[in-house]
Amino acid sequence: MAEHEIDEHSGVATTGHEWDGIKELNNPLPRWWVWTFYACVAFSVVWWVLMPTWPGISGYTKGVLGYTQRATVAKEMAALNESRSASMQQLDNVNTIADVENNPELLQYTMAAGASLFGDNCATCHGSGGQGGPGYPNLNDDDWIWGGTFADIKQTITYGIRSGHPEARFNTMQAYGRDGVLSEDQIGDLVEYVLALSGEQADPAAVERAAVTFEQVCAACHGADGKGNHLLGSPNLTDAIWLYGGERATIYATLKNGRAGVMPTWAGRLTSDQITALAVYVHSLGGGE
Amino acid sequence: MSEATVKSRTEAQMSGGDVEKHDVAPVNSAAKRQLYKARVQIYPKLVHGFYRHLKWIVLAITLGVYYLLPWIRWPRGVGEPSQAVLVDFPGRRFYFFFIEIWPDELYYVTGLLIIAALGLFLATSLFGRVWCGYTCPQTVWTDLYIAVERLVEGDRNKRLKLAKDPWTASKISKKVTKHALWLIIAAATGGAWVFYFHDAPTIFPQIFLGEAPLSAYLFIGILTLTTYTFAGSMREQICTYMCPWPRIQAALVDAETLQVTYKTDRGEPRGPHKKGESWDGRGDCIDCNACVAACPMGIDIRDGAQLECINCALCIDACDDIMKKVGRPSRLIGYDTDKNIARRAAGEKPKVQLFRSRTVLYAVVLALVTGLMTWSLLTRATMEVNVIRDRTPPFVVLSDGSIRNGYTIKIVNKATEARDLILEVSGAPDLTVSAIGEAFEGAKATITAAPDGVRSLRIFVTTAPNRSLHATFPLTVTLRDPVTGETADSPTTFLTERR
Numbered sequence: 001m002a003e004h005e006i007d008e009h010s011g012v013a014t015t016g017h018e019w020d021g022i023k024e025l026n027n028p029l030p031r032w033w034v035w036t037f038y039a040c041v042a043f044s045v046v047w048w049v050l051m052p053t054w055p056g057i058s059g060y061t062k063g064v065l066g067y068t069q070r071a072t073v074a075k076e077m078a079a080l081n082e083s084r085s086a087s088m089q090q091l092d093n094v095n096t097i098a099d100v101e102n103n104p105e106l107l108q109y110t111m112a113a114g115a116s117l118f119g120d121n122c123a124t125c126h127g128s129g130g131q132g133g134p135g136y137p138n139l140n141d142d143d144w145i146w147g148g149t150f151a152d153i154k155q156t157i158t159y160g161i162r163s164g165h166p167e168a169r170f171n172t173m174q175a176y177g178r179d180g181v182l183s184e185d186q187i188g189d190l191v192e193y194v195l196a197l198s199g200e201q202a203d204p205a206a207v208e209r210a211a212v213t214f215e216q217v218c219a220a221c222h223g224a225d226g227k228g229n230h231l232l233g234s235p236n237l238t239d240a241i242w243l244y245g246g247e248r249a250t251i252y253a254t255l256k257n258g259r260a261g262v263m264p265t266w267a268g269r270l271t272s273d274q275i276t277a278l279a280v281y282v283h284s285l286g287g288g289e
Numbered sequence: 290m291s292e293a294t295v296k297s298r299t300e301a302q303m304s305g306g307d308v309e310k311h312d313v314a315p316v317n318s319a320a321k322r323q324l325y326k327a328r329v330q331i332y333p334k335l336v337h338g339f340y341r342h343l344k345w346i347v348l349a350i351t352l353g354v355y356y357l358l359p360w361i362r363w364p365r366g367v368g369e370p371s372q373a374v375l376v377d378f379p380g381r382r383f384y385f386f387f388i389e390i391w392p393d394e395l396y397y398v399t400g401l402l403i404i405a406a407l408g409l410f411l412a413t414s415l416f417g418r419v420w421c422g423y424t425c426p427q428t429v430w431t432d433l434y435i436a437v438e439r440l441v442e443g444d445r446n447k448r449l450k451l452a453k454d455p456w457t458a459s460k461i462s463k464k465v466t467k468h469a470l471w472l473i474i475a476a477a478t479g480g481a482w483v484f485y486f487h488d489a490p491t492i493f494p495q496i497f498l499g500e501a502p503l504s505a506y507l508f509i510g511i512l513t514l515t516t517y518t519f520a521g522s523m524r525e526q527i528c529t530y531m532c533p534w535p536r537i538q539a540a541l542v543d544a545e546t547l548q549v550t551y552k553t554d555r556g557e558p559r560g561p562h563k564k565g566e567s568w569d570g571r572g573d574c575i576d577c578n579a580c581v582a583a584c585p586m587g588i589d590i591r592d593g594a595q596l597e598c599i600n601c602a603l604c605i606d607a608c609d610d611i612m613k614k615v616g617r618p619s620r621l622i623g624y625d626t627d628k629n630i631a632r633r634a635a636g637e638k639p640k641v642q643l644f645r646s647r648t649v650l651y652a653v654v655l656a657l658v659t660g661l662m663t664w665s666l667l668t669r670a671t672m673e674v675n676v677i678r679d680r681t682p683p684f685v686v687l688s689d690g691s692i693r694n695g696y697t698i699k700i701v702n703k704a705t706e707a708r709d710l711i712l713e714v715s716g717a718p719d720l721t722v723s724a725i726g727e728a729f730e731g732a733k734a735t736i737t738a739a740p741d742g743v744r745s746l747r748i749f750v751t752t753a754p755n756r757s758l759h760a761t762f763p764l765t766v767t768l769r770d771p772v773t774g775e776t777a778d779s780p781t782t783f784l785t786e787r788r
Binding site: 142240 | 688690695
């Protein structure tokens with residue numbers, strides 16, 4: 001290679017590259033850059049030794065520090081639970097809703113904990129605001145199938161409904177049509193009867209015809225007046241709230257095919273304190289009794 | 290590299306007469322300005338005089354305010370910080386004596402910045418770069434650092450000599466002493482900064498015990514480093530290369546602005562002057578370079594107004610000293626205007642024109658903004674109510690057919706004492722309101738708001754069970770202080786199902 005010219009101004013040799021009269025000087029890399037580079041090389045070697053680095057066929061080099069992200073998360077979770085334990089333990093002594101409501105600080109903590117737990121565990125079915133949907137009860141209203149006291153709610157959360165847990169709440173809304181217990185005509189008349197119970201427009205003749213059937217078949221659980229029973233988990237048929245919907249077709253489907261909604265048991269999945277927090281939260285949504 | 294190696298073979302030559310001509314070059318003058326130039330060290334010479342005194346006083350006041358302000362106590366009551374000036378990030382408050390600013394009132398800080406900017410505009414259009422010359426932290430700390438340097442290493446000539454000297458034990462000890470003192474000042478500067486963000490008497494021992502928060506050490510470190518480098522080694526380069534203000538203020542000064550000026554009409558033609566020679570036919574400037582030797586920016590004021598000049602006025606003192614020695618009137622360099630030079634050259638009487646359209650405009654806008662901000666500060670609300678509607682669900686049908694809406698109410702009490710406030714919801718007849726832990730009578734309740742805080746309250750508003758009423762309607766939440774009569778309200782909406 002030919003000898004490169006020396007730049008007159010700086011006294012530095014050029015690389016021989018020239019663009020539109022602008023020549024590139026052959027300056028060495030800045031010293032700080034070179035030393036930073038060497039430091040990075042040295043650092044990387046230390047890193048290989050200390051930290052998990054190289055992938056292998058069936059694993060990776062573990063590094064002498066034995067660092068893993070999973071262990072870090074587990075540690076952080078343990079530390080988080082530890083930091084919460086003092087507040088959460090206060091819930092051990094909560095037996096009535098008044099125990100919480102009369103203690104503003106505990107109420108605030110419980111509500112925050114309950115809201116967080118609700119979002120993680122309950123919102124999937126009951127909605128982010130507990131607003132429910134067809135087949136999933138709205139937890140904001142004042143209509144409760146299995147009871148809306150603090151103790152009732154706590155029991156429902158703990159054991160679930162038709163969850164398979166021995167203590168689970170359980171009842172049967174039979175498939176009256178499909179099982180052949182009631183005829184199509186009887187079901188049709190009962191639909192009108194149920195509508196009339198909650199003050200909706202209904203065929204008076206059908207209502208009259210269904211009265212006897214209701215008393216014989218339905219009143220056992222729903223009561224002669226149709227107001228239901230928390231102990232049996234039978235819904236109140238006279239109010240403005242429908243779990244599955246108040247249209248004729250939906251009521252017909254309920255009578256024809258029965259209903260058997262399931263709520264899982266949370267015993268064993270959540271701690272007793274967490275369930276207490278959830279019960280307080282649900283109670284506070286507006287309908288607690 | 291340094292001026293010393295080039296220029297100080299003989300620092301002081303006699304310029305004839307009894308005034309030494311300083312062997313000094315204005316290293317940063319525009320004529321010598323070039324890109325990719327290494328910095329040339331400047332060794333400003335100590336001067337004595339009116340402006341040097343003034344600058345010592347300003348230095349003492351500004352540094353005194355900076356270091357001592359966080360230590361002033363201002364009792365505010367139980368649970369409130371008792372520090373007069375405090376930026377409380379965890380508590381989200383800014384305290385300034387009797388003023389307490391909430392985060393939503395940050396516009397007061399914006400207003401303060403606008404006032405400061407307008408004040409700067411006004412001062413600059415009247416008196417040039419007074420901010421740069423006297424009060425800018427860069428100038429004040431650099432001045433302090435040069436004073437320390439002078440204390441340890443001596444004045445200009447001694448420092449020049451020391452720079453050339455080999456590394457003897459004496460030189461090393463001087464350099465170590467100087468840098469140690471600089472670092473102590475720098476650490477004290479960084480340390481004082483964090484006192485504005487924490488309770489000063491609490492965090493002061495914590496800093497030394499290693500108990501202060503990491504952020505405190507971080508900021509002490511950053512400000513120690515910046516103070517040490519900016520005032521120790523970078524100095525005039527900060528003003529010339531890093532600061533935008535010199536560029537902006539060129540637009541703020543005009544021919545009637547009082548600036549540090551070399552009066553060319555009186556000084557030129559310059560030249561050495563022997564004692565006893567006639568002053569006829571020549572200017573008063575004897576070209577002794579005293580003004581250049583005193584300049585911390587490394588320029589020659591006789592080149593006229595220039596970007597590098599911070600108007601520190603030290604050349605005025607330097608020149609006055611010489612004028613006294615040679616028996617000529619003082620203030621050959623002084624605060625003067627470009628117009629006055631032209632006026633004197635034309636044989637007119639010089640005058641100071643403080644009232645100009647520019648200065649009047651700045652003053653009027655400054656007064657307006659200051660008045661507006663003061664008025665809004667004095668009349669600001671001490672309470673607020675904000676309403677957040679429940680979105681899921683937007684409404685709830687109750688078993689009797691009535692409709693219920695949920696709202697989260699934020700009650701803001703900016704007073705320093707707890708207040709019983711009357712909360713009322715209005716918008717439709719027969720509304721009932723309920724909230725956990727509060728007793729509502731119909732749609733009205735008395736709510737206790739804790740001092741200096743926000744209270745969150747979730748309320749349920751229910752209509753009467755009359756289906757014909759069902760329609761969305763506007764709702765108002767009103768908060769009233771029965772003692773002061775102050776009210777605050779917030780509009781919202783009551784939603785119902787469409788039928």
